[in-house]
Amino acid sequence: MKIVIIGAGRIAWHLGKRLRSKGMPVAQVISRTAENAEALAEILHAQWTVVPAEILPDADWVIVAVKDDAITEVAEAFAPYAAHALVTHTSGGTAGAVLARFYERYGVFYPLQSFSREHTPVWSKIPFCVDAAHPEDVLMLKKIAKTIGNLVYRVTDDQRALLHVAAVFANNFANRCFAIAEKILDEKDLPFELLHPLMEETLAKALQDSPERMQTGPAMRGDNDTVSRHMQLLQKHPEWQEIYRILSEDINPNIHAVNH
Ligand SMILES: NC(=O)c1ccc[n+]([C@@H]2O[C@H](COP(=O)([O-])OP(=O)(O)OC[C@H]3O[C@@H](n4cnc5c(N)ncnc54)[C@H](OP(=O)(O)O)[C@@H]3O)[C@@H](O)[C@H]2O)c1
Known part of the structure:
Protein backbone atom coordinates (compact mmCIF):
# COMPACT_ATOMS: atom_id res chain seq x y z
CA MET A 1 0.00 0.00 0.00
CA THR A 156 -19.51 8.40 13.03
CA ASP A 157 -19.20 12.14 12.38
CA ASP A 158 -22.11 12.84 14.72
CA GLN A 159 -20.62 10.77 17.50
CA ARG A 160 -17.09 12.12 17.02
CA ALA A 161 -18.24 15.74 17.18
CA LEU A 162 -19.50 15.20 20.72
CA LEU A 163 -16.68 12.83 21.61
CA HIS A 164 -14.36 15.74 20.90
CA VAL A 165 -16.38 18.04 23.20
CA ALA A 166 -16.16 15.36 25.90
CA ALA A 167 -12.40 15.10 25.34
CA VAL A 168 -12.06 18.87 25.85
CA PHE A 169 -13.80 18.54 29.23
CA ALA A 170 -11.79 15.47 30.27
CA ASN A 171 -8.42 16.77 29.14
CA ASN A 172 -8.20 20.51 28.46
CA PHE A 173 -10.65 21.72 31.11
CA ALA A 174 -9.46 19.26 33.76
CA ASN A 175 -5.91 20.44 33.08
CA ARG A 176 -7.00 24.09 33.31
CA CYS A 177 -8.47 23.32 36.74
CA PHE A 178 -5.09 21.82 37.75
CA ALA A 179 -3.39 24.98 36.52
CA ILE A 180 -5.75 27.23 38.52
CA ALA A 181 -5.13 25.09 41.62
CA GLU A 182 -1.38 25.47 41.07
CA LYS A 183 -1.68 29.27 40.83
CA ILE A 184 -3.84 29.46 43.98
CA LEU A 185 -1.24 27.49 45.96
CA ASP A 186 1.55 29.57 44.49
CA GLU A 187 -0.05 32.76 45.84
CA LYS A 188 0.34 31.32 49.35
CA ASP A 189 3.85 29.94 48.71
CA LEU A 190 2.63 26.36 48.80
CA PRO A 191 4.06 23.69 46.46
CA PHE A 192 1.77 22.11 43.88
CA GLU A 193 3.09 18.69 44.97
CA LEU A 194 0.74 19.00 47.95
CA LEU A 195 -2.13 18.23 45.61
CA HIS A 196 -0.49 15.39 43.65
CA PRO A 197 -1.86 12.52 45.78
CA LEU A 198 -5.35 14.01 45.63
CA MET A 199 -5.15 14.41 41.87
CA GLU A 200 -3.95 10.82 41.49
CA GLU A 201 -6.77 9.56 43.68
CA THR A 202 -9.34 11.59 41.70
CA LEU A 203 -8.22 10.07 38.40
CA ALA A 204 -7.95 6.55 39.82
CA LYS A 205 -11.51 6.75 41.16
CA ALA A 206 -12.90 8.27 37.95
CA LEU A 207 -11.35 5.39 36.00
CA GLN A 208 -12.69 2.83 38.47
CA ASP A 209 -16.32 3.93 38.55
CA SER A 210 -18.57 6.63 37.10
CA PRO A 211 -17.16 10.08 38.02
CA GLU A 212 -20.75 11.13 38.67
CA ARG A 213 -20.92 8.63 41.53
CA MET A 214 -17.40 9.50 42.75
CA GLN A 215 -18.16 13.23 43.22
CA THR A 216 -17.27 14.67 46.62
CA GLY A 217 -16.65 18.19 48.00
CA PRO A 218 -18.52 21.05 49.67
CA ALA A 219 -20.97 21.64 46.80
CA MET A 220 -21.88 17.95 46.70
CA ARG A 221 -22.45 17.91 50.47
CA GLY A 222 -24.51 21.09 50.31
CA ASP A 223 -22.11 23.00 52.60
CA ASN A 224 -23.30 26.48 51.68
CA ASP A 225 -21.14 28.31 54.23
CA THR A 226 -17.92 26.71 52.95
CA VAL A 227 -18.87 27.40 49.35
CA SER A 228 -19.60 31.08 50.18
CA ARG A 229 -16.24 31.36 52.00
CA HIS A 230 -14.45 29.97 48.97
CA MET A 231 -16.26 32.46 46.75
CA GLN A 232 -15.06 35.26 49.03
CA LEU A 233 -11.47 33.99 48.98
CA LEU A 234 -11.54 34.11 45.19
CA GLN A 235 -12.64 37.74 45.06
CA LYS A 236 -9.32 38.86 43.56
CA HIS A 237 -9.92 36.46 40.66
CA PRO A 238 -13.45 37.02 39.37
CA GLU A 239 -12.91 34.62 36.45
CA TRP A 240 -11.95 31.74 38.79
CA GLN A 241 -14.83 32.72 41.06
CA GLU A 242 -17.19 32.36 38.09
CA ILE A 243 -15.75 28.96 37.19
CA TYR A 244 -16.11 27.91 40.85
CA ARG A 245 -19.76 29.05 40.91
CA ILE A 246 -20.71 27.38 37.63
CA LEU A 247 -19.07 24.06 38.56
CA SER A 248 -20.51 24.11 42.10
CA GLU A 249 -24.02 24.72 40.79
CA ASP A 250 -23.55 22.03 38.17
CA ILE A 251 -22.50 19.57 40.89
CA ASN A 252 -25.43 20.57 43.09
CA PRO A 253 -28.19 22.82 41.67
CA ASN A 254 -29.39 23.52 45.24
CA ILE A 255 -26.14 25.13 46.33
CA HIS A 256 -26.07 28.92 46.80
CA ALA A 257 -22.65 29.87 45.46
CA VAL A 258 -23.06 33.58 46.15
CA ASN A 259 -20.39 36.22 46.46
CA HIS A 260 -21.16 38.10 49.69
N1 LIG B 1 -1.60 16.88 18.30
C1 LIG B 1 -2.57 16.18 18.81
O1 LIG B 1 -2.57 15.90 20.01
C2 LIG B 1 -3.67 15.64 17.94
C3 LIG B 1 -4.39 14.52 18.39
C4 LIG B 1 -5.38 13.98 17.57
C5 LIG B 1 -5.66 14.56 16.34
N2 LIG B 1 -4.95 15.68 15.95
C6 LIG B 1 -5.30 16.27 14.64
O2 LIG B 1 -4.24 16.07 13.72
C7 LIG B 1 -4.15 17.18 12.81
C8 LIG B 1 -2.76 17.74 12.84
O3 LIG B 1 -2.48 18.16 14.15
P1 LIG B 1 -0.96 18.34 14.67
O4 LIG B 1 -1.02 18.32 16.14
O5 LIG B 1 -0.07 17.41 13.95
O6 LIG B 1 -0.71 19.83 14.20
P2 LIG B 1 0.68 20.63 14.18
O7 LIG B 1 1.75 19.90 14.90
O8 LIG B 1 0.36 22.02 14.59
O9 LIG B 1 1.04 20.62 12.63
C9 LIG B 1 0.15 21.23 11.73
C10 LIG B 1 0.55 20.92 10.31
O10 LIG B 1 -0.43 21.58 9.48
C11 LIG B 1 0.25 22.33 8.50
N3 LIG B 1 -0.56 23.50 8.16
C12 LIG B 1 -1.00 24.47 8.99
N4 LIG B 1 -1.71 25.38 8.33
C13 LIG B 1 -1.71 24.98 7.02
C14 LIG B 1 -2.27 25.52 5.84
N5 LIG B 1 -3.00 26.64 5.84
N6 LIG B 1 -2.08 24.82 4.69
C15 LIG B 1 -1.36 23.69 4.68
N7 LIG B 1 -0.79 23.14 5.78
C16 LIG B 1 -0.97 23.78 6.92
C17 LIG B 1 1.56 22.73 9.14
O11 LIG B 1 2.44 23.04 8.12
P3 LIG B 1 3.85 23.76 8.40
O12 LIG B 1 4.81 22.63 8.57
O13 LIG B 1 4.07 24.57 7.18
O14 LIG B 1 3.67 24.61 9.63
C18 LIG B 1 1.90 21.46 9.92
O15 LIG B 1 2.56 20.54 9.10
C19 LIG B 1 -5.25 18.16 13.25
O16 LIG B 1 -6.39 17.93 12.48
C20 LIG B 1 -5.51 17.78 14.69
O17 LIG B 1 -6.82 18.07 15.11
C21 LIG B 1 -3.96 16.22 16.70
Missing part, protein backbone atom coordinates in the same frame (compact mmCIF):
# COMPACT_ATOMS: atom_id res chain seq x y z
CA LYS A 2 1.38 3.41 -0.97
CA ILE A 3 0.87 5.89 1.87
CA VAL A 4 1.18 9.68 1.55
CA ILE A 5 1.11 12.04 4.52
CA ILE A 6 0.13 15.67 4.01
CA GLY A 7 1.45 17.78 6.88
CA ALA A 8 4.63 17.50 8.90
CA GLY A 9 3.44 18.36 12.39
CA ARG A 10 3.12 16.28 15.55
CA ILE A 11 0.61 13.75 14.22
CA ALA A 12 2.45 13.30 10.93
CA TRP A 13 5.72 12.62 12.80
CA HIS A 14 4.31 10.15 15.30
CA LEU A 15 1.97 8.38 12.90
CA GLY A 16 4.59 8.25 10.14
CA LYS A 17 7.17 6.70 12.44
CA ARG A 18 4.69 4.21 13.85
CA LEU A 19 3.43 3.13 10.43
CA ARG A 20 7.02 2.60 9.31
CA SER A 21 7.91 0.58 12.39
CA LYS A 22 4.92 -1.67 11.71
CA GLY A 23 5.90 -2.38 8.12
CA MET A 24 3.71 0.25 6.47
CA PRO A 25 6.23 2.86 5.38
CA VAL A 26 5.07 6.26 4.23
CA ALA A 27 6.13 6.75 0.61
CA GLN A 28 5.81 10.52 0.46
CA VAL A 29 5.52 13.52 2.78
CA ILE A 30 3.91 16.67 1.44
CA SER A 31 3.82 19.83 3.48
CA ARG A 32 3.48 23.58 3.12
CA THR A 33 6.95 24.31 4.50
CA ALA A 34 9.73 22.62 2.56
CA GLU A 35 12.12 22.24 5.48
CA ASN A 36 9.46 20.54 7.62
CA ALA A 37 8.50 18.17 4.81
CA GLU A 38 12.15 17.34 4.16
CA ALA A 39 12.96 16.77 7.84
CA LEU A 40 10.12 14.30 8.27
CA ALA A 41 10.78 12.62 4.92
CA GLU A 42 14.38 12.03 5.97
CA ILE A 43 13.28 10.28 9.17
CA LEU A 44 10.75 8.20 7.24
CA HIS A 45 13.07 7.49 4.27
CA ALA A 46 10.33 8.89 2.06
CA GLN A 47 10.08 11.27 -0.87
CA TRP A 48 8.87 14.78 -0.21
CA THR A 49 7.41 17.78 -2.00
CA VAL A 50 5.48 20.97 -1.35
CA VAL A 51 3.59 20.81 -4.65
CA PRO A 52 0.12 19.18 -4.68
CA ALA A 53 0.47 18.16 -8.35
CA GLU A 54 3.53 16.09 -7.40
CA ILE A 55 1.60 13.74 -5.12
CA LEU A 56 2.35 10.13 -6.08
CA PRO A 57 -0.26 9.33 -8.73
CA ASP A 58 -0.66 5.76 -7.43
CA ALA A 59 -1.14 6.72 -3.76
CA ASP A 60 -3.55 4.30 -2.04
CA TRP A 61 -4.04 6.16 1.25
CA VAL A 62 -3.58 9.88 1.78
CA ILE A 63 -3.48 11.04 5.39
CA VAL A 64 -4.32 14.73 5.74
CA ALA A 65 -2.61 15.68 9.01
CA VAL A 66 -2.78 19.47 8.89
CA LYS A 67 -4.38 21.82 11.37
CA ASP A 68 -8.17 21.61 11.49
CA ASP A 69 -8.83 24.96 9.82
CA ALA A 70 -6.69 24.01 6.82
CA ILE A 71 -8.23 20.57 6.10
CA THR A 72 -10.84 21.74 3.57
CA GLU A 73 -8.41 24.01 1.74
CA VAL A 74 -5.79 21.24 1.55
CA ALA A 75 -8.38 18.64 0.50
CA GLU A 76 -9.48 20.92 -2.33
CA ALA A 77 -5.91 21.58 -3.48
CA PHE A 78 -5.13 17.86 -3.81
CA ALA A 79 -8.48 16.77 -5.25
CA PRO A 80 -7.47 16.86 -8.94
CA TYR A 81 -4.43 14.64 -8.25
CA ALA A 82 -5.66 12.00 -5.80
CA ALA A 83 -9.09 11.11 -7.11
CA HIS A 84 -8.73 7.33 -6.61
CA ALA A 85 -7.03 7.25 -3.22
CA LEU A 86 -8.68 6.82 0.15
CA VAL A 87 -8.29 10.24 1.76
CA THR A 88 -8.67 10.58 5.51
CA HIS A 89 -8.01 13.35 7.99
CA THR A 90 -6.93 12.86 11.60
CA SER A 91 -9.11 15.46 13.30
CA GLY A 92 -11.48 14.81 16.19
CA GLY A 93 -13.29 18.10 15.75
CA THR A 94 -13.86 18.03 11.99
CA ALA A 95 -16.51 16.04 10.13
CA GLY A 96 -15.25 13.42 7.68
CA ALA A 97 -17.96 14.77 5.38
CA VAL A 98 -15.86 17.89 4.65
CA LEU A 99 -13.85 15.58 2.37
CA ALA A 100 -16.96 14.32 0.55
CA ARG A 101 -17.02 17.35 -1.74
CA PHE A 102 -13.64 16.39 -3.17
CA TYR A 103 -13.23 12.62 -2.86
CA GLU A 104 -15.33 9.56 -3.49
CA ARG A 105 -13.34 7.49 -0.95
CA TYR A 106 -12.96 9.53 2.22
CA GLY A 107 -12.85 8.92 5.92
CA VAL A 108 -11.37 9.72 9.30
CA PHE A 109 -8.44 8.20 11.17
CA TYR A 110 -8.49 9.94 14.53
CA PRO A 111 -6.16 8.86 17.33
CA LEU A 112 -7.79 10.03 20.54
CA GLN A 113 -4.76 11.19 22.49
CA SER A 114 -2.81 14.35 23.06
CA PHE A 115 0.46 14.14 21.09
CA SER A 116 3.53 16.24 21.73
CA ARG A 117 6.98 16.15 20.21
CA GLU A 118 8.65 15.35 23.54
CA HIS A 119 6.67 12.24 24.47
CA THR A 120 6.67 8.89 22.72
CA PRO A 121 3.04 7.77 22.45
CA VAL A 122 1.98 4.54 24.15
CA TRP A 123 0.23 3.21 21.08
CA SER A 124 -1.40 0.24 22.77
CA LYS A 125 -3.39 2.64 24.96
CA ILE A 126 -4.55 5.02 22.24
CA PRO A 127 -8.10 4.57 20.95
CA PHE A 128 -8.37 4.94 17.18
CA CYS A 129 -11.70 6.32 16.01
CA VAL A 130 -12.14 5.45 12.37
CA ASP A 131 -14.85 5.92 9.80
CA ALA A 132 -15.14 5.93 6.03
CA ALA A 133 -17.76 6.35 3.32
CA HIS A 134 -17.30 2.77 2.07
CA PRO A 135 -17.50 -0.37 4.25
CA GLU A 136 -14.36 -1.88 2.68
CA ASP A 137 -12.43 1.29 3.59
CA VAL A 138 -13.73 1.11 7.16
CA LEU A 139 -12.39 -2.44 7.32
CA MET A 140 -9.03 -1.36 5.94
CA LEU A 141 -8.69 1.54 8.41
CA LYS A 142 -9.69 -0.74 11.28
CA LYS A 143 -7.03 -3.25 10.23
CA ILE A 144 -4.34 -0.58 10.04
CA ALA A 145 -5.37 0.89 13.40
CA LYS A 146 -5.27 -2.58 14.95
CA THR A 147 -1.75 -3.06 13.60
CA ILE A 148 -0.34 0.19 14.96
CA GLY A 149 -2.49 0.32 18.09
CA ASN A 150 -4.83 -1.92 19.98
CA LEU A 151 -8.09 -0.08 20.63
CA VAL A 152 -10.20 0.54 17.54
CA TYR A 153 -13.69 2.00 17.33
CA ARG A 154 -15.93 2.94 14.45
CA VAL A 155 -17.20 6.41 15.31
Whole structure:
Protein backbone atom coordinates (compact mmCIF):
# COMPACT_ATOMS: atom_id res chain seq x y z
CA MET A 1 0.00 0.00 0.00
CA LYS A 2 1.38 3.41 -0.97
CA ILE A 3 0.87 5.89 1.87
CA VAL A 4 1.18 9.68 1.55
CA ILE A 5 1.11 12.04 4.52
CA ILE A 6 0.13 15.67 4.01
CA GLY A 7 1.45 17.78 6.88
CA ALA A 8 4.63 17.50 8.90
CA GLY A 9 3.44 18.36 12.39
CA ARG A 10 3.12 16.28 15.55
CA ILE A 11 0.61 13.75 14.22
CA ALA A 12 2.45 13.30 10.93
CA TRP A 13 5.72 12.62 12.80
CA HIS A 14 4.31 10.15 15.30
CA LEU A 15 1.97 8.38 12.90
CA GLY A 16 4.59 8.25 10.14
CA LYS A 17 7.17 6.70 12.44
CA ARG A 18 4.69 4.21 13.85
CA LEU A 19 3.43 3.13 10.43
CA ARG A 20 7.02 2.60 9.31
CA SER A 21 7.91 0.58 12.39
CA LYS A 22 4.92 -1.67 11.71
CA GLY A 23 5.90 -2.38 8.12
CA MET A 24 3.71 0.25 6.47
CA PRO A 25 6.23 2.86 5.38
CA VAL A 26 5.07 6.26 4.23
CA ALA A 27 6.13 6.75 0.61
CA GLN A 28 5.81 10.52 0.46
CA VAL A 29 5.52 13.52 2.78
CA ILE A 30 3.91 16.67 1.44
CA SER A 31 3.82 19.83 3.48
CA ARG A 32 3.48 23.58 3.12
CA THR A 33 6.95 24.31 4.50
CA ALA A 34 9.73 22.62 2.56
CA GLU A 35 12.12 22.24 5.48
CA ASN A 36 9.46 20.54 7.62
CA ALA A 37 8.50 18.17 4.81
CA GLU A 38 12.15 17.34 4.16
CA ALA A 39 12.96 16.77 7.84
CA LEU A 40 10.12 14.30 8.27
CA ALA A 41 10.78 12.62 4.92
CA GLU A 42 14.38 12.03 5.97
CA ILE A 43 13.28 10.28 9.17
CA LEU A 44 10.75 8.20 7.24
CA HIS A 45 13.07 7.49 4.27
CA ALA A 46 10.33 8.89 2.06
CA GLN A 47 10.08 11.27 -0.87
CA TRP A 48 8.87 14.78 -0.21
CA THR A 49 7.41 17.78 -2.00
CA VAL A 50 5.48 20.97 -1.35
CA VAL A 51 3.59 20.81 -4.65
CA PRO A 52 0.12 19.18 -4.68
CA ALA A 53 0.47 18.16 -8.35
CA GLU A 54 3.53 16.09 -7.40
CA ILE A 55 1.60 13.74 -5.12
CA LEU A 56 2.35 10.13 -6.08
CA PRO A 57 -0.26 9.33 -8.73
CA ASP A 58 -0.66 5.76 -7.43
CA ALA A 59 -1.14 6.72 -3.76
CA ASP A 60 -3.55 4.30 -2.04
CA TRP A 61 -4.04 6.16 1.25
CA VAL A 62 -3.58 9.88 1.78
CA ILE A 63 -3.48 11.04 5.39
CA VAL A 64 -4.32 14.73 5.74
CA ALA A 65 -2.61 15.68 9.01
CA VAL A 66 -2.78 19.47 8.89
CA LYS A 67 -4.38 21.82 11.37
CA ASP A 68 -8.17 21.61 11.49
CA ASP A 69 -8.83 24.96 9.82
CA ALA A 70 -6.69 24.01 6.82
CA ILE A 71 -8.23 20.57 6.10
CA THR A 72 -10.84 21.74 3.57
CA GLU A 73 -8.41 24.01 1.74
CA VAL A 74 -5.79 21.24 1.55
CA ALA A 75 -8.38 18.64 0.50
CA GLU A 76 -9.48 20.92 -2.33
CA ALA A 77 -5.91 21.58 -3.48
CA PHE A 78 -5.13 17.86 -3.81
CA ALA A 79 -8.48 16.77 -5.25
CA PRO A 80 -7.47 16.86 -8.94
CA TYR A 81 -4.43 14.64 -8.25
CA ALA A 82 -5.66 12.00 -5.80
CA ALA A 83 -9.09 11.11 -7.11
CA HIS A 84 -8.73 7.33 -6.61
CA ALA A 85 -7.03 7.25 -3.22
CA LEU A 86 -8.68 6.82 0.15
CA VAL A 87 -8.29 10.24 1.76
CA THR A 88 -8.67 10.58 5.51
CA HIS A 89 -8.01 13.35 7.99
CA THR A 90 -6.93 12.86 11.60
CA SER A 91 -9.11 15.46 13.30
CA GLY A 92 -11.48 14.81 16.19
CA GLY A 93 -13.29 18.10 15.75
CA THR A 94 -13.86 18.03 11.99
CA ALA A 95 -16.51 16.04 10.13
CA GLY A 96 -15.25 13.42 7.68
CA ALA A 97 -17.96 14.77 5.38
CA VAL A 98 -15.86 17.89 4.65
CA LEU A 99 -13.85 15.58 2.37
CA ALA A 100 -16.96 14.32 0.55
CA ARG A 101 -17.02 17.35 -1.74
CA PHE A 102 -13.64 16.39 -3.17
CA TYR A 103 -13.23 12.62 -2.86
CA GLU A 104 -15.33 9.56 -3.49
CA ARG A 105 -13.34 7.49 -0.95
CA TYR A 106 -12.96 9.53 2.22
CA GLY A 107 -12.85 8.92 5.92
CA VAL A 108 -11.37 9.72 9.30
CA PHE A 109 -8.44 8.20 11.17
CA TYR A 110 -8.49 9.94 14.53
CA PRO A 111 -6.16 8.86 17.33
CA LEU A 112 -7.79 10.03 20.54
CA GLN A 113 -4.76 11.19 22.49
CA SER A 114 -2.81 14.35 23.06
CA PHE A 115 0.46 14.14 21.09
CA SER A 116 3.53 16.24 21.73
CA ARG A 117 6.98 16.15 20.21
CA GLU A 118 8.65 15.35 23.54
CA HIS A 119 6.67 12.24 24.47
CA THR A 120 6.67 8.89 22.72
CA PRO A 121 3.04 7.77 22.45
CA VAL A 122 1.98 4.54 24.15
CA TRP A 123 0.23 3.21 21.08
CA SER A 124 -1.40 0.24 22.77
CA LYS A 125 -3.39 2.64 24.96
CA ILE A 126 -4.55 5.02 22.24
CA PRO A 127 -8.10 4.57 20.95
CA PHE A 128 -8.37 4.94 17.18
CA CYS A 129 -11.70 6.32 16.01
CA VAL A 130 -12.14 5.45 12.37
CA ASP A 131 -14.85 5.92 9.80
CA ALA A 132 -15.14 5.93 6.03
CA ALA A 133 -17.76 6.35 3.32
CA HIS A 134 -17.30 2.77 2.07
CA PRO A 135 -17.50 -0.37 4.25
CA GLU A 136 -14.36 -1.88 2.68
CA ASP A 137 -12.43 1.29 3.59
CA VAL A 138 -13.73 1.11 7.16
CA LEU A 139 -12.39 -2.44 7.32
CA MET A 140 -9.03 -1.36 5.94
CA LEU A 141 -8.69 1.54 8.41
CA LYS A 142 -9.69 -0.74 11.28
CA LYS A 143 -7.03 -3.25 10.23
CA ILE A 144 -4.34 -0.58 10.04
CA ALA A 145 -5.37 0.89 13.40
CA LYS A 146 -5.27 -2.58 14.95
CA THR A 147 -1.75 -3.06 13.60
CA ILE A 148 -0.34 0.19 14.96
CA GLY A 149 -2.49 0.32 18.09
CA ASN A 150 -4.83 -1.92 19.98
CA LEU A 151 -8.09 -0.08 20.63
CA VAL A 152 -10.20 0.54 17.54
CA TYR A 153 -13.69 2.00 17.33
CA ARG A 154 -15.93 2.94 14.45
CA VAL A 155 -17.20 6.41 15.31
CA THR A 156 -19.51 8.40 13.03
CA ASP A 157 -19.20 12.14 12.38
CA ASP A 158 -22.11 12.84 14.72
CA GLN A 159 -20.62 10.77 17.50
CA ARG A 160 -17.09 12.12 17.02
CA ALA A 161 -18.24 15.74 17.18
CA LEU A 162 -19.50 15.20 20.72
CA LEU A 163 -16.68 12.83 21.61
CA HIS A 164 -14.36 15.74 20.90
CA VAL A 165 -16.38 18.04 23.20
CA ALA A 166 -16.16 15.36 25.90
CA ALA A 167 -12.40 15.10 25.34
CA VAL A 168 -12.06 18.87 25.85
CA PHE A 169 -13.80 18.54 29.23
CA ALA A 170 -11.79 15.47 30.27
CA ASN A 171 -8.42 16.77 29.14
CA ASN A 172 -8.20 20.51 28.46
CA PHE A 173 -10.65 21.72 31.11
CA ALA A 174 -9.46 19.26 33.76
CA ASN A 175 -5.91 20.44 33.08
CA ARG A 176 -7.00 24.09 33.31
CA CYS A 177 -8.47 23.32 36.74
CA PHE A 178 -5.09 21.82 37.75
CA ALA A 179 -3.39 24.98 36.52
CA ILE A 180 -5.75 27.23 38.52
CA ALA A 181 -5.13 25.09 41.62
CA GLU A 182 -1.38 25.47 41.07
CA LYS A 183 -1.68 29.27 40.83
CA ILE A 184 -3.84 29.46 43.98
CA LEU A 185 -1.24 27.49 45.96
CA ASP A 186 1.55 29.57 44.49
CA GLU A 187 -0.05 32.76 45.84
CA LYS A 188 0.34 31.32 49.35
CA ASP A 189 3.85 29.94 48.71
CA LEU A 190 2.63 26.36 48.80
CA PRO A 191 4.06 23.69 46.46
CA PHE A 192 1.77 22.11 43.88
CA GLU A 193 3.09 18.69 44.97
CA LEU A 194 0.74 19.00 47.95
CA LEU A 195 -2.13 18.23 45.61
CA HIS A 196 -0.49 15.39 43.65
CA PRO A 197 -1.86 12.52 45.78
CA LEU A 198 -5.35 14.01 45.63
CA MET A 199 -5.15 14.41 41.87
CA GLU A 200 -3.95 10.82 41.49
CA GLU A 201 -6.77 9.56 43.68
CA THR A 202 -9.34 11.59 41.70
CA LEU A 203 -8.22 10.07 38.40
CA ALA A 204 -7.95 6.55 39.82
CA LYS A 205 -11.51 6.75 41.16
CA ALA A 206 -12.90 8.27 37.95
CA LEU A 207 -11.35 5.39 36.00
CA GLN A 208 -12.69 2.83 38.47
CA ASP A 209 -16.32 3.93 38.55
CA SER A 210 -18.57 6.63 37.10
CA PRO A 211 -17.16 10.08 38.02
CA GLU A 212 -20.75 11.13 38.67
CA ARG A 213 -20.92 8.63 41.53
CA MET A 214 -17.40 9.50 42.75
CA GLN A 215 -18.16 13.23 43.22
CA THR A 216 -17.27 14.67 46.62
CA GLY A 217 -16.65 18.19 48.00
CA PRO A 218 -18.52 21.05 49.67
CA ALA A 219 -20.97 21.64 46.80
CA MET A 220 -21.88 17.95 46.70
CA ARG A 221 -22.45 17.91 50.47
CA GLY A 222 -24.51 21.09 50.31
CA ASP A 223 -22.11 23.00 52.60
CA ASN A 224 -23.30 26.48 51.68
CA ASP A 225 -21.14 28.31 54.23
CA THR A 226 -17.92 26.71 52.95
CA VAL A 227 -18.87 27.40 49.35
CA SER A 228 -19.60 31.08 50.18
CA ARG A 229 -16.24 31.36 52.00
CA HIS A 230 -14.45 29.97 48.97
CA MET A 231 -16.26 32.46 46.75
CA GLN A 232 -15.06 35.26 49.03
CA LEU A 233 -11.47 33.99 48.98
CA LEU A 234 -11.54 34.11 45.19
CA GLN A 235 -12.64 37.74 45.06
CA LYS A 236 -9.32 38.86 43.56
CA HIS A 237 -9.92 36.46 40.66
CA PRO A 238 -13.45 37.02 39.37
CA GLU A 239 -12.91 34.62 36.45
CA TRP A 240 -11.95 31.74 38.79
CA GLN A 241 -14.83 32.72 41.06
CA GLU A 242 -17.19 32.36 38.09
CA ILE A 243 -15.75 28.96 37.19
CA TYR A 244 -16.11 27.91 40.85
CA ARG A 245 -19.76 29.05 40.91
CA ILE A 246 -20.71 27.38 37.63
CA LEU A 247 -19.07 24.06 38.56
CA SER A 248 -20.51 24.11 42.10
CA GLU A 249 -24.02 24.72 40.79
CA ASP A 250 -23.55 22.03 38.17
CA ILE A 251 -22.50 19.57 40.89
CA ASN A 252 -25.43 20.57 43.09
CA PRO A 253 -28.19 22.82 41.67
CA ASN A 254 -29.39 23.52 45.24
CA ILE A 255 -26.14 25.13 46.33
CA HIS A 256 -26.07 28.92 46.80
CA ALA A 257 -22.65 29.87 45.46
CA VAL A 258 -23.06 33.58 46.15
CA ASN A 259 -20.39 36.22 46.46
CA HIS A 260 -21.16 38.10 49.69
N1 LIG B 1 -1.60 16.88 18.30
C1 LIG B 1 -2.57 16.18 18.81
O1 LIG B 1 -2.57 15.90 20.01
C2 LIG B 1 -3.67 15.64 17.94
C3 LIG B 1 -4.39 14.52 18.39
C4 LIG B 1 -5.38 13.98 17.57
C5 LIG B 1 -5.66 14.56 16.34
N2 LIG B 1 -4.95 15.68 15.95
C6 LIG B 1 -5.30 16.27 14.64
O2 LIG B 1 -4.24 16.07 13.72
C7 LIG B 1 -4.15 17.18 12.81
C8 LIG B 1 -2.76 17.74 12.84
O3 LIG B 1 -2.48 18.16 14.15
P1 LIG B 1 -0.96 18.34 14.67
O4 LIG B 1 -1.02 18.32 16.14
O5 LIG B 1 -0.07 17.41 13.95
O6 LIG B 1 -0.71 19.83 14.20
P2 LIG B 1 0.68 20.63 14.18
O7 LIG B 1 1.75 19.90 14.90
O8 LIG B 1 0.36 22.02 14.59
O9 LIG B 1 1.04 20.62 12.63
C9 LIG B 1 0.15 21.23 11.73
C10 LIG B 1 0.55 20.92 10.31
O10 LIG B 1 -0.43 21.58 9.48
C11 LIG B 1 0.25 22.33 8.50
N3 LIG B 1 -0.56 23.50 8.16
C12 LIG B 1 -1.00 24.47 8.99
N4 LIG B 1 -1.71 25.38 8.33
C13 LIG B 1 -1.71 24.98 7.02
C14 LIG B 1 -2.27 25.52 5.84
N5 LIG B 1 -3.00 26.64 5.84
N6 LIG B 1 -2.08 24.82 4.69
C15 LIG B 1 -1.36 23.69 4.68
N7 LIG B 1 -0.79 23.14 5.78
C16 LIG B 1 -0.97 23.78 6.92
C17 LIG B 1 1.56 22.73 9.14
O11 LIG B 1 2.44 23.04 8.12
P3 LIG B 1 3.85 23.76 8.40
O12 LIG B 1 4.81 22.63 8.57
O13 LIG B 1 4.07 24.57 7.18
O14 LIG B 1 3.67 24.61 9.63
C18 LIG B 1 1.90 21.46 9.92
O15 LIG B 1 2.56 20.54 9.10
C19 LIG B 1 -5.25 18.16 13.25
O16 LIG B 1 -6.39 17.93 12.48
C20 LIG B 1 -5.51 17.78 14.69
O17 LIG B 1 -6.82 18.07 15.11
C21 LIG B 1 -3.96 16.22 16.70
